[in-house]
Amino acid sequence: MGNLLEIRNLKVNFNLDDQVITAVDGVDLDVREGEVLVLAGESGSGKTVTALSITRLLPRTAEIVSGSVMLRGKDLARLSEDSLAAIRGKEIAYIFQEPSSFLNPVYTIGNQLLEAITLHHGKDKEEALKEARELLALVKIREPERVLLDYPHQLSGGMNQRVFLAMALACRPKLLIADEPTTSLDVTVEAQILQLLMELKMRLGFSLLFITHNLSIARRIADRVSVMYKGEVVEEALTEDIFKAPKHSHTRELIRAYEKIGRL
Amino acid sequence: MGSKRLLFGCLIIGIFSLLAIAAPLVSPYDPSSIDQAGLLMPPSARHLLGTDGLGRDLLSRIIYGARISLSIGLIAVGISVAIGLVFGAVSGFYGGLIDSLIMRFVDIMLCFPTFYLILAVTAILGPSIFNIMIIIGLTSWMGTARLIRAEILSLKEREFIQAERAIGASSSRIILRHLIPNAIGPVMVNATLGIAGAILVESGLSFLGLGVQPPTPSWGNILIESKSTLGVAWWITVFPGAAILTTILGFNFIAEGLKKKIG
Amino acid sequence: MILQVKNITKTFIVERGMFKRGAGLVRALDGVSFSMEEYSALGVVGESGSGKTTLAKIILGLIPANGGEVIFDERMIADFRKDVQIIFQNPYNSLDPKMRIINTLAEPLLIHRVIPRHALKERAIELLRMVGLDEGALSRYPIEFSGGQRQRICIARALASEPKFIVLDEPISSLDLTIQAEMLDLFLALKERFKLTYIFISHNLAVIKQMADQVIVMESGKIVEQGAKDAIFNSPAKDYTKLLLEAARGW
Numbered sequence: 001m002g003n004l005l006e007i008r009n010l011k012v013n014f015n016l017d018d019q020v021i022t023a024v025d026g027v028d029l030d031v032r033e034g035e036v037l038v039l040a041g042e043s044g045s046g047k048t049v050t051a052l053s054i055t056r057l058l059p060r061t062a063e064i065v066s067g068s069v070m071l072r073g074k075d076l077a078r079l080s081e082d083s084l085a086a087i088r089g090k091e092i093a094y095i096f097q098e099p100s101s102f103l104n105p106v107y108t109i110g111n112q113l114l115e116a117i118t119l120h121h122g123k124d125k126e127e128a129l130k131e132a133r134e135l136l137a138l139v140k141i142r143e144p145e146r147v148l149l150d151y152p153h154q155l156s157g158g159m160n161q162r163v164f165l166a167m168a169l170a171c172r173p174k175l176l177i178a179d180e181p182t183t184s185l186d187v188t189v190e191a192q193i194l195q196l197l198m199e200l201k202m203r204l205g206f207s208l209l210f211i212t213h214n215l216s217i218a219r220r221i222a223d224r225v226s227v228m229y230k231g232e233v234v235e236e237a238l239t240e241d242i243f244k245a246p247k248h249s250h251t252r253e254l255i256r257a258y259e260k261i262g263r264l
Numbered sequence: 265m266g267s268k269r270l271l272f273g274c275l276i277i278g279i280f281s282l283l284a285i286a287a288p289l290v291s292p293y294d295p296s297s298i299d300q301a302g303l304l305m306p307p308s309a310r311h312l313l314g315t316d317g318l319g320r321d322l323l324s325r326i327i328y329g330a331r332i333s334l335s336i337g338l339i340a341v342g343i344s345v346a347i348g349l350v351f352g353a354v355s356g357f358y359g360g361l362i363d364s365l366i367m368r369f370v371d372i373m374l375c376f377p378t379f380y381l382i383l384a385v386t387a388i389l390g391p392s393i394f395n396i397m398i399i400i401g402l403t404s405w406m407g408t409a410r411l412i413r414a415e416i417l418s419l420k421e422r423e424f425i426q427a428e429r430a431i432g433a434s435s436s437r438i439i440l441r442h443l444i445p446n447a448i449g450p451v452m453v454n455a456t457l458g459i460a461g462a463i464l465v466e467s468g469l470s471f472l473g474l475g476v477q478p479p480t481p482s483w484g485n486i487l488i489e490s491k492s493t494l495g496v497a498w499w500i501t502v503f504p505g506a507a508i509l510t511t512i513l514g515f516n517f518i519a520e521g522l523k524k525k526i527g
Numbered sequence: 528m529i530l531q532v533k534n535i536t537k538t539f540i541v542e543r544g545m546f547k548r549g550a551g552l553v554r555a556l557d558g559v560s561f562s563m564e565e566y567s568a569l570g571v572v573g574e575s576g577s578g579k580t581t582l583a584k585i586i587l588g589l590i591p592a593n594g595g596e597v598i599f600d601e602r603m604i605a606d607f608r609k610d611v612q613i614i615f616q617n618p619y620n621s622l623d624p625k626m627r628i629i630n631t632l633a634e635p636l637l638i639h640r641v642i643p644r645h646a647l648k649e650r651a652i653e654l655l656r657m658v659g660l661d662e663g664a665l666s667r668y669p670i671e672f673s674g675g676q677r678q679r680i681c682i683a684r685a686l687a688s689e690p691k692f693i694v695l696d697e698p699i700s701s702l703d704l705t706i707q708a709e710m711l712d713l714f715l716a717l718k719e720r721f722k723l724t725y726i727f728i729s730h731n732l733a734v735i736k737q738m739a740d741q742v743i744v745m746e747s748g749k750i751v752e753q754g755a756k757d758a759i760f761n762s763p764a765k766d767y768t769k770l771l772l773e774a775a776r777g778w
Binding site: 423426427429430432433434441442 | 584587589608609611612613615616617620621622623624625626634635638639681684685687688
């Protein structure tokens, strides 16, 4: 299978008041067509910054110093802000850890879904509404009619993540980037969301870049695992291999911790 | 950006404070001595900022005026912060009926148009510097009280306060050692603005003849005395006005800088 | 029996809507009863909203219950505030940001007059060493420490008054995985050293399995199932327990 996304030599600095911090230091990363790649690492390892760099969603203090981000042969790093905006959501979509804080509290779910649907191609209202219902059905929300009229705070964390996923999938992206999407959820809900993600991946055929600190998730869903440590990718391998024969000492440390904390 | 502004503000206020403290040393003349050579003299080498309608040196009057105006600002705000701190902390920490009572009292106090309240009280008690400080202090603590209460309400739920209770710390210890030190930041910002406000109120009172009484100079009453000679002696209006403006600007810079530092 | 919890209920009033119409009642705890032997370790497992943190706070007397009793054996727990301590989930939040570490550690020592004033510093250093930090930490502020280090400081503070009973409310779940593993080892070592009785609250069954010998499973304010660890993990009786185990094991 070919590569959907190729990141080469990505380096990102944070320019703070009195110092420069290198958050990502020469990262190479490939996401293949239709695969699930788990980017694993602890807090501060640079995994989220790497993910946000792909479509330059970084905070203002961050600066991409070098690197190319090729999406099927197109270098996103060289695109203008406008052309990149056309790719965000349409070809590359994101879901995050706290869906409720990414949903606008003053609009209904229906409102926000419709915006996501009509943003990238002009559809009339009837069509868009139909699509919204289909999307909610896609993420297995039981009462789509009621949910469309609800506000984010009226839904549980798991439901909000489903809605957020529906919005992300509105334009049938080729790459879904999921940044710790289940970390704030209960274990039973987490299991449901992971299962849903896998089903949708099979059905819609997108590639999934899943960021987590939790290796038990990697074990469940990943085809391959990349381990980040202090801004660098220290190991990359097939999921089986990484658990069977981890090479880097930090990977071994992570696996030891996972055996103790994450594995029943 | 915040720290530059803070520095600049401190510089302005520092200069004015030094001048005020060292007034007898730095002012060229006695503020109430009259130069027989002339009244309404424009700025010159002899009188750097000119003389006023009675022939008194304007620079000296402004320097002595800084003493009065700044101390009114500081002491009035000191009183208001002290009252606000106590009411706010008690209200936020204990909640319930005490909280409701204090907050309703705050609402009532806020209903009075403060300036007219001050006017009325000064009219009754007489316009001494001491009275003005106390009255401004007594009528401006409500904002601080609300601020402190809001801070404490949110701090109270933080785990370190729960942890303090779990190790057996008494209420007074929690309020004094943990809640107030953590809530004081925004209050300081508010207080700096309050000082500027108090100086303005004093100027306003002077304008109505209820401020600091002549011959004691305050920036307010120097400015007011200039109004009859405005057409012929611009300097009597411009310089004390500039002093008030710069000071208030200075306090605002400090407040803004502090806010950035804290936030 | 060092602790008996009898039929605890707790309801919270929830205000709905902008104008607080139709305030509703939420039962956070509903008839919770259990007891603990001295030197035992009780694991409380449940998802968010199961009432486990509310239970911790009620046991510590930080919030009142609406009904029921929490009874500590007075022969073992003579001075409640000294002998019973709690460690919270979020170490970023549980230290006073305006206080140097030495003052944070000295506070319980001073309040309970555990040792004379002149020995404070020495004792604070000893406490820090116990949790794997050194005296360099004394004059620093919480912000200068990582999450794991802060949690160590919280543990040192909790141990300062030489407690006999500790409630650990999700003490590791906000830390990195490798740090979590270190912390568990630290807890187990301290438990042996100080002969502690503790309640360990967690949503993570793998952690509960290592830290507890008795387990309570909670859901929506009620105890679903309680029993010895092996029984709960190997032959759960209730569907909800099975569901939790399944979710934790993956599919």
